[in-house]
Amino acid sequence: MAGKKRGAKNPLPEFRNPQLADALQTQDMAALAFALRHGPTVVPLMRPGNRDDPRDVGEIWTYRDPNTGDVALLLFSDAAHKPEALPAHVALQSPAGLRAFLGAHEAVITTVFFDIAGPHPMQAAPADLIAALDA
Known part of the structure; x- marks a missing residue:
C-alpha cells in the first residue's frame, strides 16, 4: 500500500475541448459542429453553480455591446x-446544455464568438450552431 493515497478524489475535470481547438485551428465548420455535438464547451459564468447540485451549472455570461445593444455569447475551446x-x-x-x-x-x-482572443477565433450565427447541434 506504500505510495497509494487513501480516499483519493476523482481528478478535477479539464476545462477544455481538444476537438473544438482543432476545429478552430483549421476554421472547419463541419469539424466545429462535430466538436460541439460530441464534447463540452467552456463558458464564462456570471454566477458559479451550486456544488451540491450537479444540475446547476451557474449563470452563463453574455456580452452586450453598449453602443448597439447587440448580445454576443463567448465560448472557448480551453479555459x-x-x-x-x-x-x-x-x-x-x-x-x-x-x-x-x-x-x-x-x-x-x-x-x-469562439476563442475571441485567439489563438484561432471564429464567429458563427446562433441559428447555424443550433442547426449544427441538431444534426
Whole structure:
C-alpha cells in the first residue's frame, strides 16, 4: 500500500475541448459542429453553480455591446483562452446544455464568438450552431 493515497478524489475535470481547438485551428465548420455535438464547451459564468447540485451549472455570461445593444455569447475551446477581463468563473457546458441555452436565447443573441482572443477565433450565427447541434 506504500505510495497509494487513501480516499483519493476523482481528478478535477479539464476545462477544455481538444476537438473544438482543432476545429478552430483549421476554421472547419463541419469539424466545429462535430466538436460541439460530441464534447463540452467552456463558458464564462456570471454566477458559479451550486456544488451540491450537479444540475446547476451557474449563470452563463453574455456580452452586450453598449453602443448597439447587440448580445454576443463567448465560448472557448480551453479555459486558458478566456481573457482575464471576463468573469473569473467558467463551466463545461454539455452539447445538450449549449443547445438548450441557444434555443432559449436565440432571439436575443446576435452572434457567437469562439476563442475571441485567439489563438484561432471564429464567429458563427446562433441559428447555424443550433442547426449544427441538431444534426
